Each structure stands twice: as C-alpha cells, then as structure tokens.
Amino acid sequence: MDVHVTIEDNQARFLRCIGEATRLRILKLLAGGERCVGEIVEFLDKEQSSVSHHLRALKDCNIVVVRQEAQKIYYALADPGLAELVLKIEDIMKEVPLCHNLAGDCE
Amino acid sequence: MDVHVTIEDNQARFLRCIGEATRLRILKLLAGGERCVGEIVEFLDKEQSSVSHHLRALKDCNIVVVRQEAQKIYYALADPGLAELVLKIEDIMKEVPLCHNLAGDCE
DNA sequence: CATTCATATAAATGGATGTTCATGTAACCA
DNA sequence: TGGTTACATGAACATCCATTTATATGAATG
Numbered sequence: 001m002d003v004h005v006t007i008e009d010n011q012a013r014f015l016r017c018i019g020e021a022t023r024l025r026i027l028k029l030l031a032g033g034e035r036c037v038g039e040i041v042e043f044l045d046k047e048q049s050s051v052s053h054h055l056r057a058l059k060d061c062n063i064v065v066v067r068q069e070a071q072k073i074y075y076a077l078a079d080p081g082l083a084e085l086v087l088k089i090e091d092i093m094k095e096v097p098l099c100h101n102l103a104g105d106c107e
Numbered sequence: 108m109d110v111h112v113t114i115e116d117n118q119a120r121f122l123r124c125i126g127e128a129t130r131l132r133i134l135k136l137l138a139g140g141e142r143c144v145g146e147i148v149e150f151l152d153k154e155q156s157s158v159s160h161h162l163r164a165l166k167d168c169n170i171v172v173v174r175q176e177a178q179k180i181y182y183a184l185a186d187p188g189l190a191e192l193v194l195k196i197e198d199i200m201k202e203v204p205l206c207h208n209l210a211g212d213c214e
Numbered sequence: 215c216a217t218t219c220a221t222a223t224a225a226a227t228g229g230a231t232g233t234t235c236a237t238g239t240a241a242c243c244a
Numbered sequence: 245t246g247g248t249t250a251c252a253t254g255a256a257c258a259t260c261c262a263t264t265t266a267t268a269t270g271a272a273t274g
Contacts, residue, residue: 019122021115
C-alpha cells in the first residue's frame with residue numbers, strides 16, 4: 001500500500017480539523033479557558049452527540065486535551081499557540097475578503 | 108431559506124481551502140514568488156486538470172491572484188500575510204504533534 | 215486558417231465528513 | 245440496586261470534495 005504521509009498531509013489534516021465552523025467556535029470558546037462538555041453544548045446550541053463527535057475530532061488531532069472530574073469531562077486547548085493562530089487567521093482574513101462567491105449574505 | 112453565513116463559516120471555508128495537501132504545497136511554492144500553471148503542474152507532478160481545479164479553489168477564496176501574460180497565466184499569493192500564516196502553522200505544529208493516529212509513517 | 219500550446223471546464227465517480235438516532239457506559243445518588 | 249446525570253459511540257444517511265477523462269477556449273505561430 002505504501003501510504004506515504006507527507007508534512008503537508010499532516011498540516012492539511014490539522015487545518016481541516018480547525019476548518020469547520022462548529023469546531024472553530026469551540027476553539028474560540030476554549031481560548032477563554034477549559035470547559036466541560038455540557039457548557040460547550042449549551043454554548044453551541046447543538047446536539048450533544050454532534051458536539052461530542054467534534055470534540056473527538058479535535059482530540060484526535062491533539063488540538064485539545066481532556067481532564068475528568070467526577071462525571072464531568074473538561075476540554076482545553078492543547079497549546080496556547082492555538083489561540084494565537086486563530087487570531088492570526090482573523091487578522092489575515094481582514095485583508096483577504098471571502099464573502100465573494102458565497103451563498104448568503106455576509107455582514 | 109435564510110442561509111445565514113457566520114464569521115466562522117467564512118473562516119472555516121478559508122481554512123478548508125488551505126487545508127488540502129496539494130493546495131498547501133501550491134501556497135508554499137507561491138510563497139517564493141508567482142508561477143505560471145505549467146510550472147506549478149511540473150512542481151506538483153499531478154494532472155494539469157487537477158491542478159487547475161485547485162487553483163480555481165484558491166482563487167475563489169481570494170487566496171491567490173491571477174495575471175495573464177500572452178498564453179501563460181501566472182498565479183501569486185493575494186497577500187504576503189498568507190506566507191506568514193503558513194509559517195505560523197508549521198510553528199504550532201511543532202508543539203502539537205499530529206502523527207498520532209495517522210495511517211502510515213511520519214518521519 | 216489550421217495547428218499547437220497553455221489552461222479551463224464539465225461530467226462522472228469514489229471517498230471523506232457532518233448530522234442524527236439509538237444505544238452504551240461510567241459516575242453519582244437515594 | 246435502581247435511577248439519573250454526563251458523555252461517548254456506532255450505524256445510516258446525505259453532502260461535500262478531489263480526481264480523472266474528455267472536451268473546450270483562446271492565444272500564438274507557421
């Protein structure tokens with residue numbers, strides 16, 4: 001099979017993991033400190049199951065770390081650099097407009 | 108239908124556009140200056156058609172800009188901040204290992 | 215004007231990914 | 245022990261996305 005994983009494959013996987021609206025919102029939330037699943041679900045107003053799947057995806061990419069306390073499970077950013085990265089992205093996107101060609105409005 | 112596009116939708120779309128191994132390699136190449144399609148195809152060693160699709164994706168996200176000169180068409184990064192972003196990503200990924208759980212090796 | 219070169223596009227196909235529904239599990243409590 | 249809370253998991257389904265094959269466009273060249 002010779003599945004040769006390149007540096008770009010890994011970086012791309014990482015970016016795709018971050019590149020999902022719900023997961024991006026989770027990252028922004030966690031930038032403010034760790035949260036348990038219940039809090040994240042409430043914040044997102046989405047199905048608990050869906051959130052759980054997203055959290056797993058983030059965990060599989062080592063973007064978040066997990067801590068258990070009694071029945072509750074807390075998620076936190078694995079690295080403070082991730083919060084900076086999100087800021088950097090927002091920064092760049094001010095100069096690289098993307099509304100173009102998108103369905104719907106962008107105010 | 109009220110398709111409400113959030114900031115995170117746009118940012119996610121941008122990240123997914125960058126989050127593809129081939130397109131990431133294109134970005135890294137263009138970080139060294141503009142290139143025509145033929146050069147990009149040769150560099151990537153991929154089908155011309157496939158490369159063309161990727162270039163279109165990058166263009167649709169305003170990540171690259173296009174310039175025509177005779178029969179040749181040159182692509183370049185739309186913003187120098189994009190090259191910085193790639194560096195930032197590589198930087199963070201040094202601290203957030205991703206080889207974990209991936210199929211194949213990662214040397 | 216026919217041909218070639220450089221690039222784009224359209225349709226078909228297969229694989230990845232997000233959501234939901236249903237169920238599983240582990241901790242806590244009465 | 246039985247029930248509840250908190251979260252994870254698996255299967256099914258739908259949608260998105262990358263690749264390929266084939267064809268089209270448009271500029272140059274003879």
